[in-house]
Amino acid sequence: xxxxxxxxxxxxxxxxxxxxxxxxxxxxxxxxxxxxxxxxxxxxxxxxxxxxxxxxxxxxxxxxxxxxxxxxxxxxxxxxxxxxxxxxxxxxxxxxxxxxxxxxxxxxxxxxxxxxxxxxxxxxxxxxxxxxxxxxxxxxxxxxxxxxxxxxxxxxxxxxxxxxxxxxxxxxxxxxxxxxxxxxxxxxxxxxxxxxxxxxxxxxxxxxxxxxxxxxxxxxxxxxxxxxxxxxxxxxxxxxx
Ligand code: ADP
Numbered sequence: 001x002x003x004x005x006x007x008x009x010x011x012x013x014x015x016x017x018x019x020x021x022x023x024x025x026x027x028x029x030x031x032x033x034x035x036x037x038x039x040x041x042x043x044x045x046x047x048x049x050x051x052x053x054x055x056x057x058x059x060x061x062x063x064x065x066x067x068x069x070x071x072x073x074x075x076x077x078x079x080x081x082x083x084x085x086x087x088x089x090x091x092x093x094x095x096x097x098x099x100x101x102x103x104x105x106x107x108x109x110x111x112x113x114x115x116x117x118x119x120x121x122x123x124x125x126x127x128x129x130x131x132x133x134x135x136x137x138x139x140x141x142x143x144x145x146x147x148x149x150x151x152x153x154x155x156x157x158x159x160x161x162x163x164x165x166x167x168x169x170x171x172x173x174x175x176x177x178x179x180x181x182x183x184x185x186x187x188x189x190x191x192x193x194x195x196x197x198x199x200x201x202x203x204x205x206x207x208x209x210x211x212x213x214x215x216x217x218x219x220x221x222x223x224x225x226x227x228x229x230x231x232x233x234x235x236x237x238x239x240x241x
Contacts, residue, residue, distance in 0.1 A: 009012035018168070018181060020049075027163065027175040027223055032144065034151045044234070046144035047176055050134025053141055059124035074119035078107040078126040080141055086133045103128075109142050109162065109191040109194040115155040124154065130169045135178030139164050139189050142201065147231050151238065159231050160200060162191035163223030165206060165216040166197025172215045174223045186212075190220035194228040198222060215239040 007240060018024070028049030040056035047053075053178035061067045063094055080102040084091050095103075106128065114124070126148065128141040139162035146160040153207035166176045181187050186206025 008029050010023065020177060022173075023170055025171045025222065026217060027226060028177065029225060030210065032147055034234045034238040040148075040152075042148045042154070044144045044147040044151060044152070046059050046140055046173055048140045048143075048175075050132060051058060051130070051137055051140045052132040053137065053144050054131060055141070056129075056155070057124065057125045057145070057146045057148045057152040058127075059152070060119040060122040060154070063121055063122060065121040067093050068123055069070045069121040070222050072120055073116040074114075074115070074124055076111055076114060076124045076126065078109050078128065078145070080106055080112070080130070080138070081126045082130045082133060082137075086130045088206070102141070103200055105203070106138065106142055107146060110145055110149065111139045112198065112200050113146065113156045113160045113193055115157065118155055121178050123227040124149075124152075126139075133178070135176055135181045136189070138162070139191070142172040142191050143227055143231065145223050148235055150235055158195045159228060160191055161224045161228045161231060162201060163220050163227055164189040165214070165220035165223065167206065167212060172212055172219055174219050184222050186216070188213075188220060190217065192221060192224050194225055 012076060014220035031047040033045045035043055036045050037056055042057035044055045060074045061209050068075055074181060077108055080099050084093050126145050128145055130137050141162055142162040164176055166184050166187040167175050168180045176187050186208045188204045
């Protein structure tokens with residue numbers, strides 16, 4: 001069968017579809033596994049499109065460094081790290097401004113979900129290792145870290161789940177790939193507690209009008225809720241109902 005498309009129809013089809021063929025409200029293929037490392041207290045592995053991320057959690061355990069101890073609660077420390085082989089050109093190993101910033105915002109995004117008062121003078125360490133990066137790693141890291149914390153048996157009010165929305169070719173789209181992030185006009189990572197939709201992270205890189213911002217926030221929250229289902233399935237597979 002031959003289908004004839006007029007130039008106008010072709011234009012509207014090609015504008016509707018994203019480079020990788022996704023619909024504007026579609027996330028990349030997502031896979032999450034809980035509890036894959038023997039030696040960590042909790043762990044997870046996540047793939048989102050071309051992202052591959054491993055998270056290990058240690059603790060809660062007594063903080064050895066006095067300065068770190070809080071008499072009434074535990075402290076959460078996060079380290080986001082990109083492997084040298086995770087990006088096209090070898091990345092210099094070790095922390096840089098970007099990874100220090102992402103480590104900080106990750107701890108802030110996770111903290112509201114954790115019942116830290118249960119563990120005074122303790123510390124919880126979250127290690128996020130980006131093995132391969134393809135855009136949206138800060139969100140994917142937060143999503144995976146939350147699964148690893150639950151796997152560690154950390155008492156939590158809810159999971160934390162993150163997803164970005166942004167603007168590419170004038171359109172608001174969900175879960176930007178690296179290519180879309182590079183070409184796009186705006187990228188807005190959002191993290192929420194899915195039960196009450198409390199926002200624990202909201203960043204914005206680029207320019208959005210008030211309407212576009214609201215549309216992107218709505219879309220990011222919808223993405224978060226989809227991703228939360230996959231988080232829950234990963235924990236169910238590991239621990240049953
Ligand atoms: P996020 O990964 O949360 O989207 P950025 O917007 O800072 O964070 O980065 C977007 C993407 O750019 C990353 O996911 C990664 O694919 C790529 N990237 C980040 N840092 C580097 C780097 N040092 N070298 C090459 N690519 C990088």
